[in-house]
Structures are given as C-alpha cells and as structure tokens.
Amino acid sequence: MTGAASTPNWRGALPTTAGLVEIDEAIRLMQRSNDLTPIGRIAQASNASFLCEIDGGLQVIYKPIRGELPLWDFPEGSLAAREAAAYLVSEALGLGVVPPTILRDGPAGEGAVQLWIDHAGVQRAVDLVNASDEGLRRLALFDAIVNNGDRKGGHILPLPDGRILGVDHGVTFAVEPKLRTVLWAWRSKAFTDEERAIIAGGVQGLTDNGALRAQLSPILDGEEIDAMAARLSDLAATDCFPEPSPDWPPLPWPLV
Incomplete structure (x- = not known):
C-alpha cells in the first residue's frame, strides 16, 4: 500500500504583506472591500495585471477582463473566470495549491482578484x-x-x-x-x-x-x-x- 508523504496544513494561514492571514478572512476582505486601490502594474505580465491594496493593508493582483489579450484557442474574455475556477477546484479537492481568488468588480470592470503572497522567490x-x-x-x-x-x-x-x-x-x-x-x-x-x-x-x-x-x-x-x-x-x-x-x-x- 502506497502512502503519501506528510504535507503542511493546506488550510493554514498565508504569508502576505499584512502578515499571516487566514484563508477565509482573506476571502471575506476581498469580497466586501469597496475599493481596489492600484499601487502598481505587473510589467512582465502578458495581460493587464495590477497590484492593488484593499482593506487591512492586504495586497492583491487584479486582472480585469477588459485587459485580456485574445487567444486563438480560448473564448475571448474567459481567462479571469478560469483563474477563479482554478481556486475553486484546488479548494474543493483539498489540494490547497492556489491562493484565494475571486471574480469581482474593480476600477477597470470585472476581473480576477487574487491574494498577493509573500514567498521565497x-x-x-x-x-x-x-x-x-x-x-x-x-x-x-x-x-x-x-x-x-x-x-x-x-x-x-x-x-x-x-x-x-x-x-x-x-x-x-x-x-x-x-x-x-x-x-x-x-x-x-x-x-x-x-x-x-x-x-x-x-x-x-x-x-x-x-x-x-x-x-x-x-x-x-x-x-x-x-x-x-x-x-x-x-x-x-x-x-x-x-x-x-x-x-x-x-x-x-x-x-x-
């Protein structure tokens, strides 16, 4: 019988610019915040991607649908939804491999909003x-x-x-x-x-x-x-x- 190697708690708090934040709290803040304040743009991204700040000093990546470049093999304007769907699958299956991601309105219209994670590089x-x-x-x-x-x-x-x-x-x-x-x-x-x-x-x-x-x-x-x-x-x-x-x-x- 093949066993799995021990893995860290996939629902543990995540390291962010505002310190460790629980996943459910991050989602709550991302959903209820009225404002996404842009503080920078991710220059190397192929689609429009903005670093924004929300309540509590949390930073997120905002990818508006209107900033998506058309792809020949994907329906136009569908990439943000796929970002959000990836998070739903990761959570539902207990994998815990995608930062909290939602679809919501923002300064440039609806888009994907994902928690910015402090990581090892x-x-x-x-x-x-x-x-x-x-x-x-x-x-x-x-x-x-x-x-x-x-x-x-x-x-x-x-x-x-x-x-x-x-x-x-x-x-x-x-x-x-x-x-x-x-x-x-x-x-x-x-x-x-x-x-x-x-x-x-x-x-x-x-x-x-x-x-x-x-x-x-x-x-x-x-x-x-x-x-x-x-x-x-x-x-x-x-x-x-x-x-x-x-x-x-x-x-x-x-x-x-």
Whole structure:
C-alpha cells in the first residue's frame, strides 16, 4: 500500500504583506472591500495585471477582463473566470495549491482578484523544480486535473512552511489536451493513497448533482466541466501521472 508523504496544513494561514492571514478572512476582505486601490502594474505580465491594496493593508493582483489579450484557442474574455475556477477546484479537492481568488468588480470592470503572497522567490522555485522536489507533486496533480497549458517555474510560489502554491491559471480547463508544464518529474509514477482520494473526490464532485460542478457551472462552459470529469476518470483508471502528449508541446516557453 502506497502512502503519501506528510504535507503542511493546506488550510493554514498565508504569508502576505499584512502578515499571516487566514484563508477565509482573506476571502471575506476581498469580497466586501469597496475599493481596489492600484499601487502598481505587473510589467512582465502578458495581460493587464495590477497590484492593488484593499482593506487591512492586504495586497492583491487584479486582472480585469477588459485587459485580456485574445487567444486563438480560448473564448475571448474567459481567462479571469478560469483563474477563479482554478481556486475553486484546488479548494474543493483539498489540494490547497492556489491562493484565494475571486471574480469581482474593480476600477477597470470585472476581473480576477487574487491574494498577493509573500514567498521565497523565483530562484527557490526553479531550484525545487530542478531537484524534482516531492512538494511539487500536489501542483503537478492539480495541473493534470485542470489541463494547465502554462506551468512555468515563475508561476510557482514556495512558502516558508513548505507549502507550494501556483498562480497564473488563465489557460486552464480547455476541452482539448493542452498540458504544458515544467513538472514532468512524476510522469507515469503511480499515485499515492492521498492522491487517489483527491481524484475520487473530484470524480464525485463533478457528477450531475455534484457540489463542485454546481460551483463551476456559472463560470465555465459545460463541455469544459465534462472534459475535466473525463480527465479525472482517466487518471483514476490509469492510477498514475500522465505522460506528455505527442500532439502538444510538453514544455512552456519561456520555462520561467
């Protein structure tokens, strides 16, 4: 019987610019704050992304829908919803790999708002990827479930307590296989008991009357939800991490 390595408390408080903040409190503040005060722009982001401040000195990343560049393979104006959906999946399956993220109005209209996390930096993330650190397995499983088309090293946030989060989930949930990631170290590796339980929970949550399907239905297309349900069933059947597809580039560019 394969056991899972011990992992930090995935619902533990998160390190932010305002100190440690509980996840539920962060969501509450992000939802009720009347103002998002822009204090900077993320210059290297491909879509409009603003660093903003909300109540209590918390900082968030705000990605307005109107600032999204069109993509040939995703419906126009859908990336913010995918960011929010990624958080819902991470929470519902008990993975805890995505910072609190919601859809809400802001200075430039509706968009995704995500808690800004104080983390150990990109170089630490790259070192973990190069070392095939076991702490990345949860993120690799998450990416396989949501069909992440852009897992770069710079999208990985190592926390001081050992947790590892991921950000930039706008190109997820496509119907066609698009998994493109730097996290291939576990390809064809058998799942642990914990991972099997996570997958089984996802299968159950996406049944016709499943709770996760109900959460995702307002923001994702029904075909995209069905495709995720099929991916989860395939993962349960193969009982191992997927191999790269021969029909899609396996690595993002740039890698970081």
